[in-house]
Amino acid sequence: MGAPSTNDGGKNALLRALPSIEQLLHRPSLEERLSGIPRARAVAALRLAVERVRERLLRGEARPFQDSDVEDALRVLATPNLRPVLNATGVVLHTNLGRAPLAPEAVARVAEVSRGYSNLEYDLDEGERGSRYAPVIELLTGLTGAEDALVVNNCAGAALLVLATLAAGREAIVSRGELVEIGGGFRVPDVMKQSGARLVEVGTTNRTRRSDYESALTPDTGVLMKVHRSNFALVGFTEEVETKELAALGRARGVPVFVDLGSGALVPLTGEGLTDEPTVPATVAAGADVVAFSGDKLLGGPQAGIIVGRAALLARVKKHPLTRALRIDKMTVAALEATLELYRDGRPEAVPTYRLLTQPPESLRARAERLLALLAVKGVKARVAPTSGQVGGGAMPLARLPSFACILTVGGPAAFLEYLREADVPVIGRISDGEVVLDVRCLAEEDLGPVAEAVGAASQGRQPC
Numbered sequence: 001m002g003a004p005s006t007n008d009g010g011k012n013a014l015l016r017a018l019p020s021i022e023q024l025l026h027r028p029s030l031e032e033r034l035s036g037i038p039r040a041r042a043v044a045a046l047r048l049a050v051e052r053v054r055e056r057l058l059r060g061e062a063r064p065f066q067d068s069d070v071e072d073a074l075r076v077l078a079t080p081n082l083r084p085v086l087n088a089t090g091v092v093l094h095t096n097l098g099r100a101p102l103a104p105e106a107v108a109r110v111a112e113v114s115r116g117y118s119n120l121e122y123d124l125d126e127g128e129r130g131s132r133y134a135p136v137i138e139l140l141t142g143l144t145g146a147e148d149a150l151v152v153n154n155c156a157g158a159a160l161l162v163l164a165t166l167a168a169g170r171e172a173i174v175s176r177g178e179l180v181e182i183g184g185g186f187r188v189p190d191v192m193k194q195s196g197a198r199l200v201e202v203g204t205t206n207r208t209r210r211s212d213y214e215s216a217l218t219p220d221t222g223v224l225m226k227v228h229r230s231n232f233a234l235v236g237f238t239e240e241v242e243t244k245e246l247a248a249l250g251r252a253r254g255v256p257v258f259v260d261l262g263s264g265a266l267v268p269l270t271g272e273g274l275t276d277e278p279t280v281p282a283t284v285a286a287g288a289d290v291v292a293f294s295g296d297k298l299l300g301g302p303q304a305g306i307i308v309g310r311a312a313l314l315a316r317v318k319k320h321p322l323t324r325a326l327r328i329d330k331m332t333v334a335a336l337e338a339t340l341e342l343y344r345d346g347r348p349e350a351v352p353t354y355r356l357l358t359q360p361p362e363s364l365r366a367r368a369e370r371l372l373a374l375l376a377v378k379g380v381k382a383r384v385a386p387t388s389g390q391v392g393g394g395a396m397p398l399a400r401l402p403s404f405a406c407i408l409t410v411g412g413p414a415a416f417l418e419y420l421r422e423a424d425v426p427v428i429g430r431i432s433d434g435e436v437v438l439d440v441r442c443l444a445e446e447d448l449g450p451v452a453e454a455v456g457a458a459s460q461g462r463q464p465c
């Protein structure tokens, strides 16, 4: 800290007067509150409290340290940084909000398996080392029609691994119309380059033909790659080579075809507003040799990058050293196995993502009406209106899901959303046309009470008009 200036308005005096941790530990007025709290936690809280007051003083807020600062710090320590929020955005696969919510079956399996030891890499029949992927391979091959499967950390990792295996030091041919940026600034071409593959772009932004791939093929081509456009659509004067046609070309020339499917639905999703999405089984059936897709997009499971395809190619992928670097943990195996079982058992509606995407609009309207009633009890004026939500997570960019929301007209909508984020269970809404929109698509019945509670509190901070 610099030398005290002459016109600090008492700020330096207040800074100097900040109590030490030792003094606070023995302050009689705090004794009762701090008794029964482990000493390390009490010290952490006192440090945080003093630090927060110091920062406020430095910002120019002339308020001395108070005992209530300790109470605030204890509350901060008791609140996990990563915690549940209520998604009132209407976006089902919201990457910022953790993407797919897990089915209760998957959550229970994670708890069961991670609490103690498990047979993660232990073959119980043979009493010897086994494969951590064994529990999900049969489920994945059964559900996709592929010969073999492997699971890594996420789909970007899967694409990296597949390209590193099939095309490191060689050429990977891909259409210019498919070089997407996934989100968060990550671009498929950059991931491809990291694999060591030489990217060969063919076609134009809007049109790529079979002959473009064909004339780019050389003896050094390692793979023909197709990337699902995920978060944008190509409309108008366009042409692309379907997986089936690319697979035929690859077969004729002895070059494997790899499809980065991204969203990766296991079953067709039909419902109001949903658009056609190539499923994993359809992509395998179309002849793709290797397909990669995310575990936490349309599949509705844990974060994972699933790779399915021909046994001979998968055997090579499994031997690549990156497989070890990208391996999944037991919680992912547990959640994925439990989620895949729901599909195997013909119960996709038990997977929250599937259910949230296929809800009929009438039931959404009814839920919005129930939220409206709860808001009225809190004295909050709102109205129910139809909205249009998105799938999110880089899937079905053109789909506009007809949904319903409670709309609030408030003085400062941005500040209102901030209040909602400060609730015990933060509520994440959005602003449309200057109004606060609370879409009910991703809210469960039991979420409506807490949402109304948060809105009630927020409107006391800022009265809706």
Ligand SMILES: *Cc1c(COP(=O)(O)O)cnc(C)c1O
Pocket (backbone or CB within 6 Å): 154, 155, 156, 157, 159, 182, 227, 228, 229, 230, 231, 260, 261, 262, 263, 293, 294, 295, 304, 305, 393, 394
């Ligand atoms: C989303 C997406 C990815 C990345 O998937 P993560 O599981 O988030 O790593 C890769 N490729 C495509 C085409 C995608 O849509």
